[in-house]
Amino acid sequence: MRRSILFAVGARAIRSLTAARSNRGRFPTLDQNSSFLGPEPRGKEARKWHIRDKRKLSNRLREFFIYSPALGRTVGVRVLLPGIPQEVSPVIHLYHGGGDDFRSWTDFGAAEELTLNSPYLVVMPDAGAGTYSRVAVGSEVHDWPTFHTKEIPEFLAKNFSVDFAPDNQLLAGLSMGGYGAMKYAAWHPDRYSWAAAFSSPLDPLSAVPAFDIIAMREGAKSMTLFGDPVADRNEWIANSPYGLAENLQGLHLWLSAGSGSLEESKDRDLLESMVNQQGERFSARLNSLGIRHSWFPRTTGLHNWISWERELGAWLKTLRRQRDYASSDHRSVERRGGDLERRGGSLEPSGSIVEDHDAPRPESTTVNNSDRRRGGPRVADGGEFSYLTGHALFDIHGWRVEISRRRAQIVCFGSVSAAGFSLTGTGSFRVRTPGLYEPGRRYDISVVGPTGTNDYPQRADKKGRLTFTGRLAAAMHDPIIPGKRTQHFTTVGQAEVTTVRIASAKNDEPAVKTTDVSDSAHVDAKSTATSVYGYNGHNIVTALRPSE
Structure with missing residues (x-):
């Protein structure tokens, strides 16, 4: 009804x-x-x-x-x-x-x-x-x-x-x-x-x-x-x-x-x-x-x-x-701001002018002092940002993230910078970073989440990128018999946070020759993933189209 x-x-x-x-x-x-x-x-x-x-x-x-x-x-x-x-x-x-x-x-x-x-x-x-x-x-x-x-x-x-x-x-x-x-x-x-x-x-x-x-x-x-x-x-x-x-x-x-x-x-x-x-x-x-x-x-x-x-x-x-x-x-322009406001326009908080003689002033105009477009570190240079998405595969500010999951979920890709990031949700992930690192240099990658802690080293490719995989919270199987007792399986674990930290390895010099890993994980990451997870890191995540 x-x-x-x-x-x-x-x-x-x-x-x-x-x-x-x-x-x-x-x-x-x-x-x-x-x-x-x-x-x-x-x-x-x-x-x-x-x-x-x-x-x-x-x-x-x-x-x-x-x-x-x-x-x-x-x-x-x-x-x-x-x-x-x-x-x-x-x-x-x-x-x-x-x-x-x-x-x-x-x-x-x-x-x-x-x-x-x-x-x-x-x-x-x-x-x-x-x-x-x-x-x-x-x-x-x-x-x-x-x-x-x-x-x-x-x-x-x-x-x-x-x-x-x-x-x-x-x-x-x-x-x-x-x-x-x-x-x-x-x-x-x-x-x-x-x-x-x-x-x-x-x-x-x-x-x-x-x-x-x-x-x-x-x-x-x-x-x-x-x-x-x-x-x-x-x-x-x-x-x-x-x-x-x-x-x-x-x-x-x-x-x-x-x-x-x-x-x-x-x-x-x-x-x-x-x-x-x-x-x-x-x-x-x-x-x-x-x-x-x-x-x-x-x-x-x-x-x-x-x-x-x-x-x-x-x-x-x-x-x-x-x-x-x-x-x-x-x-x-700023000196004219006061006069403009008295004439029925508005002076936006950053100093830019909005004037519309046919309409009232905007009812809500809010300032954010940490506006990434008007000051602070540029994201392209490693400045920090966060991003919400429901897509299983997404690209944002040069980062590519693929998530293997059983159900649709909202993922928070948070506190993202050259030093690492966090991910919420269940399943497993594969990340390719932008070229924020020194080509050929070895980096220590630490993945800390609900399933435990995994540490492994990897060298940046010739474009200064790292590509690695990891696990999020455990993915629950779909209930065989849906009902009140099992319906929570659809959301359990989605609020869990997995944190990744990236740091230069101590006493390490860039390798003379590097490998481009634009489309696959570096051989070091692959061998480490095999030993940690028991299978080839290539197969941890299946590339999925965004669920739009």
Whole structure:
């Protein structure tokens, strides 16, 4: 009964969204058709992404149809060239919402006009129904995160002159597109500097019916997107910006949502009211973590393109003032800060200016004095960081971690530096470090966890990397007969911490010749793992695809 009520509420919200958008024009997805390209590629042609068709729609706007192996089909992508030409351009990844497509931001959201005086190349890829997740549709899997975060960057690198430095990679989107932008930022905080969400659901666990309905619109079965919200809670958290909010430390975060009503109307937009409440909760969550952000709860506004066009324009103003501040005399800007605040803008804690004459000041703007992007040791040079993830295989700041596990779990890769790190959870792991060490030098590695302590030496490869394996907490077998007595097996051990310490071996000189272990463990580590664990260290961990 409770689930039926939730679905009814979710369906009503989706119908409200549909009605609001149809008032501005036809659904662009009704016109999306790639049949003119012929049958989808097969065999060798289907193994790599490639452009099947491209068009010039205006002086700045380009349209591409790209075959994606991650999706198994051809989808559309629109690209806006920089309004202010750049030799190497920063990039805005701009995502559409549920029910729209890659044409929507330029057809309905005035993206081309709003970016006329900006230096950004704007890429607007398709996202299907708008789950921004891996969706099982029959025997196929539509892997939208891989398409958006791997294939689209490769497409940009091959066809445009763009800057992939994190400071010049930005994410933004409306509704479900804002969810995708914030989730990708939480998954890859080392690759992006900004994340903006306009009217977006940022806590999937509090909007289960809406997410389920959107997945079913793509053809998935009910409760197959992230599984059951109770039994598969970790999968939901692994795909939740709210659940992974700690990873957003140091990024520029912008959130906004309307009130769900207009001044001249008493009608309520249920969907916009819901995402407004989610924005409040997400802002409170960021505040509790001491994460700097800007939250704009609008006094008016519905879940429609009028609101999103306004939000995109306000965010672009923020970007322009941020860049102006970075290239100006900071002291003169700071002197103007007091006057600006009195005029209705805001001076952000770091000194950068946010001014929006069409909107109130952000309700929440929090400072984090240890912001890794504005001071302190750089992570790339061994500075400390922590990272939450639900993936079994992940890359972050040059570290590659593979975890063999029986069940989905949230892993904390904590206090990571050249001196070592900690890992939570059950199973076994394999880690390849960045090139933080002296090539050929021997290092002592100590793995301390619930299963005991193991020490062994290893030499860094010619790129200054170490590759080693170890055990986490013992993985429990799945219960043969599920029930109250054994259901705790699903989570037991996941809070256990395993600590790894790395230190230079005493009285050791770098070896004359080193071995590159980019794809396998060093022979010393292999032989030691065999003696400690009783089997080849190569086989401790099976490389798994991320569970997205």
